[in-house]
Amino acid sequence: MxxxxxxxxxxxxxxxxxxxxxxxxxxxxxxxxxxxxxxxxxxxxxxxxxxxxxxxxxxxxxxxxxxxxxTEPVFEQLECADAELAAYTQGETGEVRVAAFSTAVPALVVPAVRALRATHPKVTVRVREAEAAEAYRLLAAGEVDLALSLAARAPDAADGRFARVPLLADPLDVALPPDHPLASAPALRLIDLAAEPWIFGGSGPWSDITRRACEAAGFSPHQGHSASGWTAILAMVEAGMGVALVPRMAAGRRDGVVMRELGADRPVRHVVAAVRKGGETGRVVSRVLQALRDAAAVSGHSGANSY
Incomplete structure (x- = not known):
C-alpha cells in the first residue's frame, strides 16, 4: 500500500x-x-x-x-474531527477568523459580532477584509475559518473543498443626482437609463455586476467614469457626472444622492458564506454562521435577477 x-x-x-x-x-x-x-x-x-x-x-x-x-474526503473528515475535538475540549469557546468583502463587514459581520457578544461572549471573531478571490485563497490555506463573498465570484458549488451557505439577496438600487429628470419619476426601470453615462470600476466584480445587469435589461452601459470605492462613486453621482448601481447594504450613502428602487425585475447580488468542507459542523463556527444568518435576515431581501 x-x-x-x-x-x-x-x-x-x-x-x-x-x-x-x-x-x-x-x-x-x-x-x-x-x-x-x-x-x-x-x-x-x-x-x-x-x-x-x-x-x-x-x-x-x-x-x-x-x-x-x-484525498478531498479525507481532508473533510479531518475538518469534522477538528470541529468535534474543539467542541469536546472547549465547548462554545474559541476564535473564528472571518474574511469578508468590504460592504459585508458593516452590514453583516459587525451586527453578527455584536449579537454574539450578548449571547455567546466566549466566541471571538477576528475579521479580515478581503475580496472574494483572496478570501477563498485564505480559506483554502487555513488562514481563515469562514469567507464571505458574492456568489458570482465564489468557486463553483461543486468544488469539494468548501461548504457554501446562502445568506441574502441584496437588491441593487440606482443612484441619481437630485436634479435628474427621473429622480422623482413614479416608476423606474433600468432600461430608462440606457443613454446615461455610468460610473463603475474598470475591472473586478462591480464592473461585471453592472455590465451584466444592464445587458440583462437590454443595453450595454456606457462607462462615463471609472471608480471602485463607494465614496468616489456617490460623489460623482452627486455632482451630476453620471448614474450608478449601488447595493442596498453598501455603506456611505450621501444626502445629495437620490436612491431609487427598480421594478419587479430589479437585479440583486447574492451573498454567501463558505467554510472548509466539514468545518460547518464545529460548534463555534456554527454559532458564527447562525449569527450571520440572523444579521442577513434583518437586512435581507429577495429579487429576480441575481449577479
Missing part, C-alpha cells in the same frame, strides 16, 4: 490552488526548495509522477489530480 503523508498532500493541494511553487511556498511559509523537496518525496512514496514541466513552471500530472480527488 502507498504511504500517504498528509502534510505533503496539503502542499500538493496548495500547489493546485496557488499555481506555482513560489506562491505555494509563500502561502505555507516555506522556501520554494522545501516545497519542491517535499513533493519529490511524496511522488517517491506514492510511486507516481506528480509534477511535469510546463515552460518555466510545473503543473500537476493526471496522477496528482487523481490523488487529490481521493
Amino acid at each position: 502507498a504511504e500517504w503523508d498528509l502534510r505533503k498532500l496539503r502542499i500538493l493541494r496548495t500547489l493546485r490552488e496557488r499555481g506555482t511553487v513560489t506562491a505555494t511556498a509563500e502561502a505555507l511559509h516555506m522556501t520554494p526548495s522545501a516545497v519542491s523537496q517535499q513533493l519529490t518525496n511524496l511522488a517517491a512514496q506514492l510511486g507516481v509522477p506528480l509534477l511535469e514541466a510546463h515552460g518555466r513552471r510545473v503543473r500537476l500530472t493526471d496522477a496528482a489530480r487523481l490523488v487529490l480527488r481521493h
Whole structure:
C-alpha cells in the first residue's frame, strides 16, 4: 500500500490552488526548495509522477489530480474531527477568523459580532477584509475559518473543498443626482437609463455586476467614469457626472444622492458564506454562521435577477 503523508498532500493541494511553487511556498511559509523537496518525496512514496514541466513552471500530472480527488474526503473528515475535538475540549469557546468583502463587514459581520457578544461572549471573531478571490485563497490555506463573498465570484458549488451557505439577496438600487429628470419619476426601470453615462470600476466584480445587469435589461452601459470605492462613486453621482448601481447594504450613502428602487425585475447580488468542507459542523463556527444568518435576515431581501 502507498504511504500517504498528509502534510505533503496539503502542499500538493496548495500547489493546485496557488499555481506555482513560489506562491505555494509563500502561502505555507516555506522556501520554494522545501516545497519542491517535499513533493519529490511524496511522488517517491506514492510511486507516481506528480509534477511535469510546463515552460518555466510545473503543473500537476493526471496522477496528482487523481490523488487529490481521493484525498478531498479525507481532508473533510479531518475538518469534522477538528470541529468535534474543539467542541469536546472547549465547548462554545474559541476564535473564528472571518474574511469578508468590504460592504459585508458593516452590514453583516459587525451586527453578527455584536449579537454574539450578548449571547455567546466566549466566541471571538477576528475579521479580515478581503475580496472574494483572496478570501477563498485564505480559506483554502487555513488562514481563515469562514469567507464571505458574492456568489458570482465564489468557486463553483461543486468544488469539494468548501461548504457554501446562502445568506441574502441584496437588491441593487440606482443612484441619481437630485436634479435628474427621473429622480422623482413614479416608476423606474433600468432600461430608462440606457443613454446615461455610468460610473463603475474598470475591472473586478462591480464592473461585471453592472455590465451584466444592464445587458440583462437590454443595453450595454456606457462607462462615463471609472471608480471602485463607494465614496468616489456617490460623489460623482452627486455632482451630476453620471448614474450608478449601488447595493442596498453598501455603506456611505450621501444626502445629495437620490436612491431609487427598480421594478419587479430589479437585479440583486447574492451573498454567501463558505467554510472548509466539514468545518460547518464545529460548534463555534456554527454559532458564527447562525449569527450571520440572523444579521442577513434583518437586512435581507429577495429579487429576480441575481449577479
